Amino acid sequence: MNLYCVYILKCSDKLLYTGITNNISRRLDEHNVGADKNSFTFKRRPVEVIFHQEFNDVNQAIWFEKKVKKWSAQKKRALANGNEKLLKLLSECRNESHFKNKERKN
Template sequence: MKLYYVYILECKDNLLYTGITNNISRRLAEHNSDKNENSFTYSRRPVELIFHQEFNDVNQAIYFEKKMKKWSAQKKRALANGDYDLLQILAECRNASHYRNSSENE
């Protein structure tokens, strides 16, 4: 069975990179030795793997990666640190139009 990984890298400038691969060790090595000057991690090396999640289904991995790419850095760090309480707080909707934030609920 082929495995797929969604991962988060922390770059030397503390920015985060989210990606997907079927070989986590190879991909990490590629990020740290990349020859493509246009890649996100090229000028931010070395990078460090701070999180990875394994998937059996490539479609689930792609879905999760796309979802995570929309997350804030704070939310990604909470996941990487295993801080699930903070992750839940950060996941709550804070929009003024959200029903929990409506003045009618007061």
């Protein structure tokens, strides 16, 4: 059975990169040796893995990677640090139209 891994890297300039692989150690090596000169991480080496999550189903892994890529850096760091309270807080809707933000009318 193949395992797929969604990972978050912290780059040398403190920016974050999110990716997916079926071999985390190989992929980390590729990032750090600069295998692709056009990659986001090429000029931001060295990089380090701050989070990874394994999946049995490639479709679940792809779905999770796409979801995490849309998150703010603060939310990604909360995930990486296992800070569930902050992750929940950062996940709450802050739109003015959200029901929690409307004043109750009596």
